[in-house]
Amino acid sequence: MRTPKMGGCAGLRVACAALFLLLLGTFFTAAAGAPKRGGTLHLGFPEDFKSLDPAFGFTINTMPVQRILFESLLDMDDDNQVIPWAAREWRISADQKTYTLRLQPNLRFSTGRPVVAADYVYSIERILDPKTASLGQSYFSSIRGQDAFRKGQTNHVAGLRAPAPDVLEIDLEQPQFTFRFVLCMVFTAAVPREAVESPNSRFSQRPVGSGPYLIKEYQRDVGYRLERNPHYSRLDTAYVDSVEIMIGGDRTLEAMMFDQGELDMVPDLRVTDYFRYRRHPVLNQRLVMVPMASTDYVFLNNEIKPFDDVRVRRALNHAVNKRRLVQLANPAFPVAKGILPPTMPGYDPNLTDYAYDPEQAKRLLAEAGLAGGFRTQFYYGDSVPHWKRLCMAIAEDWSQVGVHADLIQLSAAAMDDAYTTRHKIPCGYYGWVQDYPDPSDFLDVLLNGEGIVETGCNNQAFYNNPQVNAALKEAGNCVDPPRRNALYGAIEKTILRDAPWIPILHPLYPTVVQPWVKGFKPHPVWLYRYETLWIER
Amino acid sequence: MLVRLTQRLLVSLLTLMGTAVLTFVLVNAVPGDVARVMAGSKASPAVIQEIHEKLHLDDPFWLRLARYLGQVAQGDLGRSYVTSQSVSEAILSRFPPTLALATTAVVLWMLLAVPVGVLTARFRGSWLDRTILIFATLSLSFPAFWLARMLQYWLSFKLGWFPVAGLKSFRHLLLPGATLAVLYVGYYSRLIHANMLEVLESPHIRAARAKGLPELPVLFRHGLRNAWIPVVTILGMDVSSLLGGVMFTENVFALPGIGTLAVQSVLNLDVPMIMGTVLFGAAMVLATNLLVDLLYQWIDPRIQTGR
Numbered sequence: 110m111r112t113p114k115m116g117g118c119a120g121l122r123v124a125c126a127a128l129f130l131l132l133l134g135t136f137f138t139a140a141a142g143a144p145k146r147g148g149t150l151h152l153g154f155p156e157d158f159k160s161l162d163p164a165f166g167f168t169i170n171t172m173p174v175q176r177i178l179f180e181s182l183l184d185m186d187d188d189n190q191v192i193p194w195a196a197r198e199w200r201i202s203a204d205q206k207t208y209t210l211r212l213q214p215n216l217r218f219s220t221g222r223p224v225v226a227a228d229y230v231y232s233i234e235r236i237l238d239p240k241t242a243s244l245g246q247s248y249f250s251s252i253r254g255q256d257a258f259r260k261g262q263t264n265h266v267a268g269l270r271a272p273a274p275d276v277l278e279i280d281l282e283q284p285q286f287t288f289r290f291v292l293c294m295v296f297t298a299a300v301p302r303e304a305v306e307s308p309n310s311r312f313s314q315r316p317v318g319s320g321p322y323l324i325k326e327y328q329r330d331v332g333y334r335l336e337r338n339p340h341y342s343r344l345d346t347a348y349v350d351s352v353e354i355m356i357g358g359d360r361t362l363e364a365m366m367f368d369q370g371e372l373d374m375v376p377d378l379r380v381t382d383y384f385r386y387r388r389h390p391v392l393n394q395r396l397v398m399v400p401m402a403s404t405d406y407v408f409l410n411n412e413i414k415p416f417d418d419v420r421v422r423r424a425l426n427h428a429v430n431k432r433r434l435v436q437l438a439n440p441a442f443p444v445a446k447g448i449l450p451p452t453m454p455g456y457d458p459n460l461t462d463y464a465y466d467p468e469q470a471k472r473l474l475a476e477a478g479l480a481g482g483f484r485t486q487f488y489y490g491d492s493v494p495h496w497k498r499l500c501m502a503i504a505e506d507w508s509q510v511g512v513h514a515d516l517i518q519l520s521a522a523a524m525d526d527a528y529t530t531r532h533k534i535p536c537g538y539y540g541w542v543q544d545y546p547d548p549s550d551f552l553d554v555l556l557n558g559e560g561i562v563e564t565g566c567n568n569q570a571f572y573n574n575p576q577v578n579a580a581l582k583e584a585g586n587c588v589d590p591p592r593r594n595a596l597y598g599a600i601e602k603t604i605l606r607d608a609p610w611i612p613i614l615h616p617l618y619p620t621v622v623q624p625w626v627k628g629f630k631p632h633p634v635w636l637y638r639y640e641t642l643w644i645e646r
Numbered sequence: 647m648l649v650r651l652t653q654r655l656l657v658s659l660l661t662l663m664g665t666a667v668l669t670f671v672l673v674n675a676v677p678g679d680v681a682r683v684m685a686g687s688k689a690s691p692a693v694i695q696e697i698h699e700k701l702h703l704d705d706p707f708w709l710r711l712a713r714y715l716g717q718v719a720q721g722d723l724g725r726s727y728v729t730s731q732s733v734s735e736a737i738l739s740r741f742p743p744t745l746a747l748a749t750t751a752v753v754l755w756m757l758l759a760v761p762v763g764v765l766t767a768r769f770r771g772s773w774l775d776r777t778i779l780i781f782a783t784l785s786l787s788f789p790a791f792w793l794a795r796m797l798q799y800w801l802s803f804k805l806g807w808f809p810v811a812g813l814k815s816f817r818h819l820l821l822p823g824a825t826l827a828v829l830y831v832g833y834y835s836r837l838i839h840a841n842m843l844e845v846l847e848s849p850h851i852r853a854a855r856a857k858g859l860p861e862l863p864v865l866f867r868h869g870l871r872n873a874w875i876p877v878v879t880i881l882g883m884d885v886s887s888l889l890g891g892v893m894f895t896e897n898v899f900a901l902p903g904i905g906t907l908a909v910q911s912v913l914n915l916d917v918p919m920i921m922g923t924v925l926f927g928a929a930m931v932l933a934t935n936l937l938v939d940l941l942y943q944w945i946d947p948r949i950q951t952g953r
Contacts, residue, residue, distance in 0.1 A: 156910055157729075157910075159684075159728050159729060159914075160729070167686060167688070168686070239692075239696045240696075240700075242685070242693055242696040242697050242700055243693070244685055244686060244688070244689050244693060246690060246692065246693055247689075247690035247692070247693070313729065313730060314729070314731075328902075329729070329731065329736070329739065329902075330740070330902040330906065330907070330910075331813070331902045355811075355812060355900070356900075356902075357811065357812070357897075357900030357901070357902060357906065358811050358897070358898070358899070358900030359897070359898075361795075362798070362810065362811050362898070362900060365798070365799070365802075365803040365810050365811075366810050366811065368803070369803070369806075369810060371810070519677070519678075520676070520677075520678055520913075520915070521678075521683060521913070522676070522677075522678025522679060522680065522682060522683040522915040523676075523677040523678035524678075525678075525679070525682040525683070526677070526678050526679040526682050527677075529682075544688065562691065564691065565689075565690070565691030565694055567688075
């Protein structure tokens with residue numbers, strides 16, 4: 110087919126229209142406030158980071174800071190879509206087993222040394238090395254040859270290759286849909302071997318990366334000053350000249366400092382401060398509820414009587430008044446009808462929840478032969494302030510249907526240990542935050558019966574439904590996102606019918622941001638992206 | 647003197663060792679897996695196991711204790727499980743803020759407590775005495791965390807008289823110091839008051855007055871000096887506990903002292919750091935007690951010679 114040729118006059122009209130659109134676009138960009146470079150961003154954290162090394166420090170507070178010191182291979186946009194980052198291109202082979210990533214030109218560490226693909230091979234091998242004891246290890250367990258490397262049978266991971274300075278190839282043992290999300294995690298950031306292995310580098314506290322900033326000053330438990338990495342070449346990110354981080358105190362103190370203009374942003378406000386801002390006619394403009402892709406739930410141990418009876422588990426679901434619980438935690442938090450949080454692909458807002466119905470709960474208990482109720486122990490951790498309030502309210506709700514729960518508070522250390530040990534805890538309160546935006550991160554990780562082990566078991570309910578396990582396997586192998594989400598949606602419904610959990614609420618991070626901080630937009634995975642912020646006073 | 651000092655030092659070392667053993671037993675009795683705390687709730691069992699191996703957490707208790715005591719005997723307090731920082735280094739870097747805070751607080755409360763205690767003893771039963779007694783009772787009753795937060799909120803946040811938090815200059819120490827001073831001044835003023843009452847009844851005071859000495863030298867030179875010994879004893883104990891870390895005040899005002907370090911290490915179940923901060927606190931108590939003993943001899947030479 111011939112392409113119609115454009116006449117001279119028409120061409121001129123198109124050129125004029127294009128110029129007009131360009132000017133219009135420029136005008137609107139300026140009106141909306143184009144990013145400005147300069148200034149200092151002031152942040153505060155109650156306690157110092159355990160480590161900023163990308164092999165560690167996998168927490169909500171640490172990740173946004175690590176993301177401006179390092180660059181992961183890929184990133185996720187606001188719609189959970191994978192986008193290029195340190196790698197400018199990425200390709201998956203037809204058999205879904207080989208990832209080929211081509212690096213950006215001019216990538217450099219803050220020391221000035223160019224970043225090459227071999228640095229990524231080293232960095233991922235370092236995470237896989239048992240001596241490192243990195244938290245990221247399990248995310249790379251599908252790479253071909255990692256097992257032999259971890260057992261010390263080989264010096265290198267066979268599935269990691271750097272065929273050219275700017276090309277990285279990763280082979281998987283079998284297709285894994287979620288590996289693209291793993292490549293977005295800061296665990297995939299390049300670290301320079303010479304800095305890591307230098308005896309005096311103190312890499313965990315003053316790491317060297319290829320991100321837009323470097324640590325200029327650091328005093329443990331006092332604060333950090335981050336300044337621009339002079340060798341960073343990307344211009345479409347990292348607008349402030351420096352970031353100052355104060356360590357110490359608590360969120361209430363930070364809120365006071367925010368009001369005095371000493372801090373630019375305070376996340377995770379205490380509920381008292383949240384109400385203070387919400388009720389204030391001016392300050393409420395600065396309040397943002399940041400979704401954190403998380404679900405709080407009560408797990409009922411399916412292996413311990415009487416929770417091995419589905420009627421009992423359903424009864425306890427019916428006995429809990431979630432709306433009242435949300436009022437006690439923070440009225441802005443959404444009630445959890447299901448397992449998946451609202452920002453997760455596959456989230457179904459139309460799920461039917463167990464209605465608050467104490468009479469129905471009593472009927473179900475009577476059917477299970479427990480008309481007189483029973484006594485149990487109900488555990489919770491001391492690490493989240495509102496958990497105690499909620500657990501007391503849940504125990505009160507249960508007592509209305511004859512179930513008497515003895516509340517037992519555990520330290521964070523004891524909680525993780527006890528919750529993940531088989532035959533230990535009849536029921537407990539917990540919250541899970543996503544690692545990456547895929548339903549498998551909840552359904553497969555937390556509720557797959559095939560993953561049940563004696564200790565260190567994430568399936569705290571010890572829920573094991575062979576039908577669900579098989580469906581999880583099928584969904585896990587599916588690489589077509591819409592079909593994958595539909596499969597997981599069906600699995601979620603089946604699990605909810607079996608009621609191993611009582612989903613309670615989806616916590617949010619109440620955050621205040623100064624009016625002069627521009628570009629703030631909560632991210633569905635990273636929550637905070639300091640690299641997108643600029644200061645406009 | 648030298649023999650006595652040597653004996654005291656030996657007893658102090660034994661006390662420190664006992665403290666180390668007791669603390670180690672207690673810390674290890676706390677339920678929970680330190681590897682889980684370090685690795686987080688999402689860590690795989692393999693990572694947990696690797697941390698166990700790295701830190702020898704699966705070794706028998708007695709072996710870990712023996713290893714630790716051997717280390718301490720060589721002056722090595724070990725490394726933090728959480729940050730890998732040397733424990734000694736962490737404590738030494740946190741000591742200056744704690745020392746500065748303790749000094750500010752002691753100076754503030756003694757500046758107030760001494761004249762108040764002496765004057766209320768001199769004017770016993772007067773309206774001044776009764777009013778001071780009410781304030782002293784209030785000062786003794788305030789919970790530290792509440793008072794710190796209230797003073798911070800009203801004086802720093804609302805009125806802006808002091809910095810809200812942090813430690814950038816001497817000004818940053820004034821309000822935390824004042825908080826501690828408020829908590830202690832009532833007790834010390836009553837302590838000095840009680841001792842002064844006793845001393846003011848003694849013959850040497852009557853003799854001094856009979857000689858026609860002005861009242862101020864009678865009170866402060868002849869009276870206070872004799873009332874001082876019990877005060878120094880208590881002050882020594884309080885200073886040593888302050889030097890061991892002021893948990894609430896340091897936390898509220900975000901001061902990077904020993905107190906915040908101790909709190910963090912407990913929350914993280916960071917055994918070497920907990921051991922380090924406890925041993926440091928114990929060492930402070932022992933050192934201050936020794937210093938107080940020496941001070942007694944300076945205040946009242948009869949103590950040294952047994953007269």
